[in-house]
Amino acid sequence: MITPTDASKPSSARIYDYMLGGEEWFGADEAAAKILMADDTWVRDACRANRGFLLRAAREVATLGVTQFLEIGCGLPTRPNVHETVRSVQPAARVAYVDNDPTVVTHNQANVDEPGAVVTIEADLNQPHDILNNPEIRGLLDFTRPIALILVGVWHFLPGPDTRKIMDVLCDALAPGSYVVLTHACSDAMTEAKKAAGQAVYRQTSNPAHPRTTAEISLLIDGLELLSPGLVPVAKWNSIDNDPYPQDAPAVIGAVGMISQY
């Protein structure tokens, strides 16, 4: 059982865990999730399809030879976790997890971290230099070799106009042959009413949500060499037979891109 910093307020990490069928949530999170699912299950489908994309994309990048992973906005442990998934391809993979929710960090440190192989630190994506200069991350990952930077389900919690600058700081620190794995809540297919209802719920958390259009999200990954099929609804990204995740979830789009020259 997790120890919340404030169980009376919903958290984006615990709402997501509820949507995925996890057990690390409280009454406030369940109430928020039920509001999000009052009319239909589009938010739950989006969360589940997002998780399916993350696992397929992480495995794909590991298959391409990457053995180092940096996931920012990692969320609560969810079996299988990223380190378990990539180890099925790269048994010696090292994974650094980052989240700005202290509850997530405490829980991961107690249940997931492994000396020399998996580390979780508390930091904010808004402060990318703090992440890049963190001694535990520097001790685990070799930035002269390719790293997969995983930014899945997190960019839409950053409000400002600085998202591209933050991406540039992170990508500039990565060696050629590194990858960016990214998803983002996409407003193209949302009615104004759905968008407003979702935002009202996430405003109660410490991570208000800011869905963006496909055009805005494309700017974030401009300059990367995208793997096929490019930036698409996550459920459509290299889906597999008998995938247990939803096949129709247009509210989140995602891509995997390689850094050749950034």
Ligand SMILES: C[S@@+](CC[C@H](N)C(=O)[O-])C[C@H]1O[C@@H](n2cnc3c(N)ncnc32)[C@H](O)[C@@H]1O
């Ligand atoms: C929806 S969960 C995604 C978890 C996982 N990446 C996945 O896709 O399955 C989003 C996570 O991002 C974290 N988060 C939100 N804003 C953040 C920020 N500015 N810096 C770091 N983490 C953040 C939340 O605490 C939450 O755990």
